[in-house]
Amino acid sequence: MSIDVGIVGAAGYVGAELVRLLLDHPDFEVVAITSDADAGQTFASAYPSFSGVSDLVFTGHDDARLTECDAVFLAVPHTAAMALVPDLLSAGVTVIDLSADYRLAGADVFEQWYGVHHTSPQLLSTRFFGLPELFGDGLVAAAEQRAQGEPVLVSCAGCYPTATSLAAYPALDAGWIDSTSLIVVDAISGATGAGRTASARTHFCNVDENLEAYGVCRHRHTPEIEQILGAPGRVVFTPHLAPLKRGLLSTVTMVLSSEWASALTCEEAISRYRDFFNGRVFVRVMDEDEMPRTASVAGSNVCQIGLAISERTHSLIAVAAIDNLCKGAAGQAVQCANTLFGFDESRGLPLAALPV
Structure with a gap:
């Protein structure tokens, strides 16, 4: 049975890379891609290389289907994730956040470097850090928590x-x-x-x-x-x-x-x-x-x-x-998602680079 996922911010380069990887993934099914600026347009119109490959259509960030997904990837600028994460978690959705909003362990450090108030600092102590080669044990613990029916938040490294x-x-x-x-x-x-x-x-x-x-x-x-x-x-x-x-x-x-x-x-x-x-x-x-x-x-x-x-x-x-775009963002996020859902971390991810 496929795992339904959504991508918020799919019009950006990282979001498009997520679409590229997830469309080829044997277990994840992309059911929603969002971009307020591109709502109503096809993904292929923004990225013609997907013409004939994908019929996905952008919707707004308020797409109700996001709350029905098993997991949602956030490919959004900093501060935007804070507006989305608490509600998604409350709806039981696991979140893989590619933004900077939950990477730093302390709200004071975040506010010092980013110059904005952190609106959900309580999540900084419960989030898991998404750099599998160094924090793999945490991701395994996150997978166990998710398997018990609790949504988890993974904040991927920059x-x-x-x-x-x-x-x-x-x-x-x-x-x-x-x-x-x-x-x-x-x-x-x-x-x-x-x-x-x-x-x-x-x-x-x-x-x-x-x-x-x-x-x-x-x-x-x-x-x-x-x-x-x-x-x-x-x-x-x-x-x-x-x-x-x-x-x-x-x-x-x-x-x-x-x-x-x-x-x-x-x-x-x-x-x-x-x-x-x-x-x-x-x-x-x-x-x-x-x-x-x-x-x-x-x-x-x-x-x-x-x-x-x-x-x-x-x-x-x-x-x-x-x-x-891949190991530095989208690929790492999928690598984390693989562990969260009990797959080998390399599943669906490219091991070989483009030869030329």
Whole structure:
């Protein structure tokens, strides 16, 4: 029996990626897609690549069918999810939220970085965090709760935090990194990460043949990365916009502790990372002297990780590449939903990238 799901915000790039993945999923049935701006139009009219594939029609965000779904995916901007989540949960609907509204554990931190009042802070202590490779036990607990008839809220990690945390977490977990040093993150994303609505920065004429930093010292993913890594006040995060459609590359530089500064080899680091991610089919730790490429993960739910050690500066450099729309958003949400409904986490998700 199929599992009925709805997608709120299906007109955006992440929402469209959700439609792409869920239409091919053997167990989920998309029964409602919403967009207030596009209500009444077919999904194929917004995305012609679905012509002849899907006859889905956009409805408004108030579509009553959402409350009849088994699960609803929210692909909406921050603050919009807060207006929807409590009512969906009250209706018994499990929610997989791709926005930032429930990612941070404290309402005070959210309000500091996002500049808005959190209207349902009580849900921050009961939500589950959607980064399966690092918080898989929580998702299993969420699945048990859902199986007992209780709806659950999963807040999926952001794209930059996903790549950065998968790159850095095993090293911190192993105790290799100096506990007082800064963790320096330089990350680059394609233009789809900014959403479908164009701005002066994301307009083709400005993106093409251009690379620039933005949100320097104030990007809202900073506290989320610090929360995941357990490193408050230590992350220097600088995102960059590249002339790409898909793709995200995060380079994390971490200073080794005095104990490991001269002892850790790249071979040992790779071995540890592979042990850490053993059984996680979407994470691939590369051989020594190999580094990830965004083109090698585009269209897939895969994260590639490359490692290098700077003997001169006693630093570990960890580089991760993901598709920002798939593993960084929609694919990760489906990966979480698979666990919630008792399926293998890889079910219905692409393991291979587009070859060219």
